[in-house]
């Protein structure tokens with residue numbers, strides 16, 4: 325039955341190279357099985373699932389991108405759009421297991437295994453300036469932010485590894501190799517965005533984690549290879565880290581929430597530990613740019629990064645806590 329429902333949608337939108345037809349399940353049935361109440365926020369547009377520990381919202385209107393979802397108020401882009409046909413909404417199995425599942429019920433580390441060493445990867449450097457807005461190079465501000473995050477983490481007894489501490493170019497493969505060699509538990513890449521058009525409007529933070537095998541990346545216009553890569557072995561933890569970081573940015577800085585997104589950036593593909601790439605705001609936006617270039621605001625941004633890491637550590641901690649205490653934090 326579902327296969328029939330899928331046919332028209334896939335006719336025009338099958339991802340290139342992947343040949344993947346995700347399994348879809350009725351959202352209402354999943355909601356009932358997981359004790360969520362379902363109601364419309366706006367009929368035929370936004371459906372809300374209210375549970376004991378979590379509130380989920382899904383946009384079912386394909387005209388405004390039915391991959392937009394919210395988990396407890398944090399925007400998360402689904403790997404596949406919600407299908408809405410004949411009054412029924414369907415969600416992909418891959419999003420249940422790789423997007424919602426890890427956030428609602430985070431995977432825990434074996435007891436005694438702790439998050440200790442954080443690798444901070446200041447984007448760009450040397451002859452690669454990254455985005456440029458006036459005389460401001462992205463590479464300068466990613467390093468300044470990393471240098472602000474580092475002491476805050478050290479003060480909390482984390483160990484910190486930096487992929488660079490000066491204005492030098494480091495290859496993408498070397499960045500993940502450094503993290504691996506130093507036994508980093510998490511890999512956090514720091515970047516800033518920029519746009520050419522709509523500079524006065526486009527702002528906010530987006531956090532990227534690796535696209536699951538077989539799915540298409542959020543911003544991809546057709547993607548060649550969607551096969552499993554080494555980074556996919558941390559799919560669940562990647563998602564938890566990205567979600568907690570986005571939530572922390574919103575909570576600490578009140579920034580516009582552009583959401584948790586998926587990408588196959590080389591650093592995310594090759595990281596052997598849970599990894600995210602933070603696009604921490606738009607240098608091109610008049611007010612957000614000024615903040616990014618400001619030392620005092622940088623301290624606050626650093627705190628948001630540190631809080632995100634601590635939240636991740638807390639929800640994945642293997643201990644005597646029951647699952648229900650940690651669910652959907």
Ligand SMILES: [Zn+2]
Pocket residue numbers: 447448454455462515516
């Ligand atoms: Zn960058």
